[in-house]
Amino acid sequence: MTRETWATRVGFVLAAVGSAVGLGNVWRFPWVTAENGGSAFLLVYLFVVLVVGVPGLVGEFVVGRRAKRNPVGALRDLSGSRAWTAVGGVSVVTALVLLSFYSVVGGWIIRYFVESALALAGGPLPYAANPGAYFGGVSTGVDALAYHLLFLALTGAVVLGGVRRGIELGTTVMMPVVFALLVALAAWAATQPGATAGYAFYLSFDLATLRTNVFSVLAPAAGQALFTLSLGAGTMITYASYLGEDRSLPVDAGTIALLNTLVGVLAGLVVFPLLFSLGVDPGSPGPGALFVSIAGAFVRLPAGTLVASVFFGVVALAALSSSISMLELPVAVLVDEIGLDRRRAVALSMSVFAVTGAAAALDASVFELFAVTLVDRLLTAGLAVFLLFVGWVLGRDALAEFRAGAGPLAARLATPWLYVVGVVLPLFLVFTLLTGVGLDARVGFWPTVTLAVGIVLALFLAVRSPRSVL
Ligand code: PHE
Numbered sequence: 001m002t003r004e005t006w007a008t009r010v011g012f013v014l015a016a017v018g019s020a021v022g023l024g025n026v027w028r029f030p031w032v033t034a035e036n037g038g039s040a041f042l043l044v045y046l047f048v049v050l051v052v053g054v055p056g057l058v059g060e061f062v063v064g065r066r067a068k069r070n071p072v073g074a075l076r077d078l079s080g081s082r083a084w085t086a087v088g089g090v091s092v093v094t095a096l097v098l099l100s101f102y103s104v105v106g107g108w109i110i111r112y113f114v115e116s117a118l119a120l121a122g123g124p125l126p127y128a129a130n131p132g133a134y135f136g137g138v139s140t141g142v143d144a145l146a147y148h149l150l151f152l153a154l155t156g157a158v159v160l161g162g163v164r165r166g167i168e169l170g171t172t173v174m175m176p177v178v179f180a181l182l183v184a185l186a187a188w189a190a191t192q193p194g195a196t197a198g199y200a201f202y203l204s205f206d207l208a209t210l211r212t213n214v215f216s217v218l219a220p221a222a223g224q225a226l227f228t229l230s231l232g233a234g235t236m237i238t239y240a241s242y243l244g245e246d247r248s249l250p251v252d253a254g255t256i257a258l259l260n261t262l263v264g265v266l267a268g269l270v271v272f273p274l275l276f277s278l279g280v281d282p283g284s285p286g287p288g289a290l291f292v293s294i295a296g297a298f299v300r301l302p303a304g305t306l307v308a309s310v311f312f313g314v315v316a317l318a319a320l321s322s323s324i325s326m327l328e329l330p331v332a333v334l335v336d337e338i339g340l341d342r343r344r345a346v347a348l349s350m351s352v353f354a355v356t357g358a359a360a361a362l363d364a365s366v367f368e369l370f371a372v373t374l375v376d377r378l379l380t381a382g383l384a385v386f387l388l389f390v391g392w393v394l395g396r397d398a399l400a401e402f403r404a405g406a407g408p409l410a411a412r413l414a415t416p417w418l419y420v421v422g423v424v425l426p427l428f429l430v431f432t433l434l435t436g437v438g439l440d441a442r443v444g445f446w447p448t449v450t451l452a453v454g455i456v457l458a459l460f461l462a463v464r465s466p467r468s469v470l
Pocket of ligand 1: 020021024025226228229230231233235323325
């Protein structure tokens with residue numbers, strides 16, 4: 001059977017934007033920003049999106065389009081080495097960690113959407129009276145489990161349709177809706193009294209705090225940037241594996257990063273003015289922030305129930321267009337490598353996710369382990385090794401793949417790009433990982449830099465030596 005491809009270039013770009021735009025932009029971004037000092041964090045985050053995100057996206061695209069396979073098969077076919085196949089296998093673990101908590105949060109969103117929509121028909125909003133206590137009651141336990149399964153089922157339904165009739169069709173409908181409704185919500189939020197205070201908090205770039213704590217925000221900022229661009233998990237490798245030959249990967253990567261950032265900024269223009277217009281403290285950090293503060297805010301606004309329904313509806317669509325990319329990864333592995341038909345592959349992957357997600361839904365410490373402790377590290381380490389692969393295993397082939405379909409201007413960027421992804425970015429990402437475990441604070445900045453260089457050098461040598469054990 002021939003492997004499916006995207007029907008159109010726009011379809012691929014929208015699918016990738018759909019993967020990128022999601023809970024990362026709306027749910028995760030405000031609390032991670034608040035936890036890490038607001039505007040200083042924002043600057044570092046935008047820097048990483050531009051400097052690491054765009055070339056990194058091209059890196060994953062190059063691997064996927066070259067191999068026309070899922071991450072495991074791609075790394076195996078392109079390297080011929082077992083060790084690299086195993087590295088590809090890590091992406092399946094990352095997808096597992098991701099979707100297990102993502103689906104729980106997606107479930108919360110669906111629940112809030114359903115309840116807001118039901119309240120539209122009359123009757124009170126159940127989460128209105130005491131949002132904190134309400135969220136505490138439904139965020140873990142059997143309730144959370146049921147909605148997690150519902151969200152997973154919706155995800156599975158789209159992926160079951162395949163690349164064109166499922167993912168591409170779904171995201172081409174969902175993304176414009178998400179965009180249009182977010183614009184409408186932002187315009188509505190702008191008319192609320194006190195909105196200007198929200199903009200001031202959100203958009204003031206505070207360089208002084210940045211100077212004092214740039215290293216402490218490096219790891220969370222990089223984690224957030226990779227998370228929001230769906231980088232380091234192999235989902236972008238998978239999506240690019242369904243590409244034909246005729247596209248400019250750098251242009252596509254730039255477009256995707258730009259659209260994702262736009263949606264992120266838009267979401268901020270909805271969330272922050274709303275909070276400030278009601279005098280709600282944006283800083284009650286943690287994964288519940290959105291549900292407690294925002295949900296509490298809606299009910300006090302004119303037409304609040306309607307706005308809440310639209311808001312949670314938009315977020316649910318955005319979450320769904322991301323979760324399908326997570327599910328597609330193991331599905332692609334099962335289809336490509338084991339030859340399962342899509343239906344069986346979806347059923348099998350969903351059963352596994354149902355169980356691991358159930359653990360996160362029933363036990364808050366498992367949720368925390370997946371959503372806070374593991375995910376950033378897996379993505380950062382994952383992207384670092386993917387890029388090392390591009391630079392040191394693909395090498396010239398990566399250059400050729402970069403140039404294929406690219407205009408003359410972009411083609412000239414190929415060589416500098418290869419140095420950036422093969423050397424600069426792995427160093428940066430490894431350094432980021434080390435600051436994340438506090439090494440720069442404990443042993444000093446330069447020893448940490450030296451260690452990062454050492455680790456990357458050791459990896460280079462392992463890759464280059466014929467008896468590579470990497
Ligand atoms: N980018 C998605 C979001 O912002 C999350 C995601 C991460 C999706 C990694 C796929 C892979 O919600």
